[in-house]
Amino acid sequence: MKDLYLAIDVGTGSVRSALVDGEGTILAIASREHEQIVPQYGWSEQSPLEWWQGVTESITAVLARYPQARERIAAICACGQMHGTVLLEANGELASPTVMLWNDKRSAPLVEAFEQQYDAASYLSHSGNPATPAWPGFKLQWLRDNQPQALARTATVLMPKDYINFRLTGEIAQDRTEASCSFLMDPKSGEWSQHMLDCLGLNAAILPPILNAQEILGTLLPEVARDTGLQAGTPVLVGGGDYPMALLGSGVSRPGLVSDVTGTSCIITAIAPQPLLDAEISNVATCLGDWGAFVLLETGGDGMRWARRAFHDNALSYAEVSACAETAPAGSKGLFFLPYLAGERLGQYRNARAQYFGIAANHRLADLHRSVLEGVAFAAARHINIMEQASGQRLERVVASGGGAKSALWLKIKASIYGIPLVVPQEPECSVIGCAALAAAAVGHFSSPAAAASHFVRYSEEVQPDPAWQAIYQRMQPVFNRIYFNSQALYGELDRLAL
Template sequence: MKLLMGLDLGTTALKAALFNLKGQLLAVSTQEYSLITPKVNFVEEREDIYWKAFADAVTDLLTQYPDARQSEIAMAISAQGETIFAMGEDGRALRNAIVWMDNRAQVEAEELREKFGNDTCYKVTGQVSFEPCWPASKILWLRHHEPEVFQKTKKFLLIEDYFIYRLTGRYATEGSLVCSSTYWDIINRRYWKEMLDYIGIRENQLAPVLESGEIVGQILPSVADELGLPHQLTVATGALDQAAGAIGAGVAKEGMFSENIGAALAICAPVSHPVYDPNGKLPLFVFPLKGMYMIHTFTNGGMTLRWFRDRFCDTELAAERAGLGDAYDSISREVGKVPAGSDGLIMLPHLAGSMPPDQNAKAKGVWFGFTLQHTRQHFMRAIMESLGYILRRNVDSLRAMGIDVHEIRSLGGGSKSRIWNQIKADINGITLETVKSKEAASLGAAILAGKATGVFSDIREAVHEMVSVKETIEPNPENRSVYDAGYEMYQELFHDLTGCFAKTK
């Protein structure tokens, strides 16, 4: 029996899932871990913590689905970007991994900006600017601050590369993940020699770049025995987490668009050729389908609703603790009592700054237009509508670049709310669909594994077989005018308050 495994390497949790060839979820295990934050702007993790989480997840999977022990399995990885390992000659990390959100390399990022310029960064790598979190900046920081580690490093690996190496003994990475390294040429699809020379590393210190959904090799027998996995396990290249999630939601052609509301609102829009934002704000990545690219960005999303839940929804949280239903479901029911447009209440949900296409690190959350008639339910709905407006800003920016968007696939925690999905469809005037699988990123990785091993002829066939639409939500034309007015007000507020934001800390 053939099974497909998707491994989703998240920031604070690892998730492993087993699927059959129809996309049915057979078993899933989530293993959480805590990050190490020794100083301000430092975020790290030990390699053994990642590996133990994986081992524990595999044990759990095999307990849930014992037949997997005797099955032929193909697996691939959905990976967080920018987390980097400095590996020694013995194949072990010389120090903790530096996690993607680590911002220690601020001086180094500025050094790269002065040397190459952000315009060159965008043209060559697809990233709109040099930032501390990108691996090139982190490697330069190691050269400056930990020269002994830098000199001893045999390989600099991203987190997907690391797991592939531990599983197979071979080095490999893939385009969607290495894009944000800022040492890879996204158009010519090769390492950027000038950048490697400047930060002081050689190409052979990095993993060879393959396409997503290519076989890397078989699991090492010793690792299979350690984990209890079958020796007939093939490891393939996967994809950046948001790209894998898009595939797992069925986004496999131009004109489709995925939105994922979790802690962040992340968007992915595949395109058939490289498209640069004339305003230089929307990053360009490689998409997992061969020859394709994607516009990918994110901003604060579910974080805002969670903030509101934790501080102002004691009743809903108490009911949840008493086993009377999920607090978010209760919030959604309350939102349904308020008319579209929240009776003029508008929110800017930038509790931790805003990201492209309206990038402003100093942006703040704002409530505007509330009166004596407004209730707590109005504030709940205004939060949901604010994320719909951000989604529309991204859609409008894509259209300004000549990219048509006619279908939205929704995934993540935000897709569980029927009323929120309707709000997003109404604000954008676009059909929105949700999918049955709750594990889109893991499913996307499994699809790539199936394509790599020949189970499917290509990714589109795999999507057809493994991804099922749960619900199709058409926009309600009766709400169009009120949301057009709300969207215009949202944009005016953001623009007019820019000067006020600049005066804040």
């Protein structure tokens, strides 16, 4: 009986493989870590061969725990870290032994040059996104200018999970979720944009076909079956990026729902039928055919990490820092924290700085800690308001995940600042559950991926806004916004100080 699904997640820190049953329960999961290669400041690379080794080892480890699963796996679905440009030769060999990752910043000068040449209004409708060094389009520009020999040997460019799919099946494709965040896909047609290729001076010949995430890409090769213990001929899906897969696996699958993923950063995503074309908003195609409009704060949980290090030299746990913050009143006695410790991802002020504003003699450490939690939520709420205005749709519920979802205080602060109830998925491995939901629908066990996700995803108790806190935060939000905008004139001055 084919009643299990194998999910593979190629993350930045590890590869994970998991067996999921028909109720969305993870029966077994195994991971294999890998390191980032940092040849110099701003660069970030990894080896695709290490990813593949992690895939085979983690699958083998999972099957060692459930050896009978080999015959029960109905389909395999992979997801992975997005934006990494794997250069593949026509013979299937790597044209470069390492890959520029999503957080590689070496293409920043190319982004700046692009923004000087093109106004956002002239390209947003062709790209679906504002410019950022994360996008593969700019990485390919850098490779063209700095590693032309490798690019000349390249027959096709794949994303990390696409390379794993190639090793699993021998088939080459890229899915719509990944292509939508390449800066090279036309959001209207869902095909590669000749307009953007011309703007960036790139050749369409190296781009693979774009397929939908839920399609069957191919079947497992016999040699891979021998190496892993899987069954040859097992269907393998096209799959998607880890981020849109996690949206599906957290139940964020229709307009009106918003995802708050707070780890080191904070990503706020609202589902919309069409991309929201705004210079402060990015857009990713979802696994279901609609769009996730998202904003990213570089500093989310990293704000609490900074406070723990700066004020306590890491001597306290995060739980102890949060307990300290809980003793402060809502609003932190009028103290504001602007959470731009690592600048901004998008827009004109990527050099934004963090700051406390409004410190008075009656403030104590607890107020400083609570204001960090509130500041991240104020910054996220500013972007939520932008998305609501762009879409014309009021958001109904936030699904919170990531490390930040472990703090009950932070959840209540966010619900009260957003003015929207929050829920937390009981299973934190949302990308794995998303892969399983996609696989279950692909083999006909559910009518759609959304139906599978609805069956698989269960939530904790809903966190409602606190009316008293909400009244305080509604008065503070406009002040936070003005502090942020008024500070922008000083960021260049701080850069020039270079102290």
